[in-house]
Amino acid sequence: MSTPHIRSMQAADRDAVVQFLADSDPWKTLGYTSTDWTRIFAPIPQGRDAIVALVTDKIAGVALIRERFLLGDYLELLGVAPWARQSGVGGALLAHVEHSVFARTKNLFACVSDFNAPARAFYKKHGFQEIGPMPDFLIPGSAEMLLRKTAGPARKGG
Numbered sequence: 319m320s321t322p323h324i325r326s327m328q329a330a331d332r333d334a335v336v337q338f339l340a341d342s343d344p345w346k347t348l349g350y351t352s353t354d355w356t357r358i359f360a361p362i363p364q365g366r367d368a369i370v371a372l373v374t375d376k377i378a379g380v381a382l383i384r385e386r387f388l389l390g391d392y393l394e395l396l397g398v399a400p401w402a403r404q405s406g407v408g409g410a411l412l413a414h415v416e417h418s419v420f421a422r423t424k425n426l427f428a429c430v431s432d433f434n435a436p437a438r439a440f441y442k443k444h445g446f447q448e449i450g451p452m453p454d455f456l457i458p459g460s461a462e463m464l465l466r467k468t469a470g471p472a473r474k475g476g
Contacts (some may be wrong), residue, residue, distance in 0.1 A: 322378055322407050324414045327368035332359045334377035335370065338399040344434045347396075348456050366394065369414060371407050377412055378402035381411045381421065390425025390466075416467070424469045432461040441465050 327335070336359060339345050340352035362368050363382060371379035379402060382395040393415060398408045419426045430437045432451060441447075444467070451461035 322371035322373050322402075322410045324369055324371050324410060327362055327370045327380065329362060331370050331377055331380075332356075332362070335359060335380045335397075338377070339380070339397050342397075344399050344431050344437070347433070348431065366416075367418065369411065371398075371402075371411050373402055373405070373407065378405075379407045379411045381415050383415055385422075387393075387427055388425065390423045390468075391401055391419045393426060393428040405466055408440060409444070420469045422469065426467045427464040428465045429455075430465060431456070440461065443445070 323435050333381060336352055336355040339355045340350065345355075346471040359368075365384070367381075367382050367383040368386075369383075370377055377399065379398040380395065381393065381397075384392045384394050393412075396408065396411060396415075398411070416426060426446075428441060428446065429452070432438075438448075446465040446467045451463055453461045455462040
């Protein structure tokens with residue numbers, strides 16, 4: 319598969335993003351529907367960085383970053399279309415996110431569902447540490463794991 323092209327999300331990208339998120343896990347298991355995703359992405363979220371990855375001009379992934387979260391930024395969403403998984407799209411999106419985040423702050427946070435073993439392995443491979451679980455956060459009987467990747471302490475010691 320070719321190297322993904324990463325750029326800011328545009329309104330024309332919305333339908334493709336909504337479709338692959340609504341049709342795939344972990345979001346189906348978490349109860350998200352196309353109606354939920356349409357509401358989230360219509361309009362493109364304000365106050366967040368929304369980026370997409372394209373492979374041969376087809377939307378292959380999406381990321382949403384919220385600035386100013388716990389002395390860092392929060393990767394609110396990282397999603398890769400099922401057909402593009404295991405191809406480097408997620409890693410390319412994450413590298414792009416990290417480049418922009420670590421240019422302005424020292425910490426990047428994310429959450430991953432405890433049942434999502436592939437995502438947990440992905441984040442661990444990319445240097446994230448699991449901080450702890452948030453039980454019953456999105457659905458009963460499941461926890462969201464808070465993750466952190468750091469470029470160092472937020473403040474210099476005195």
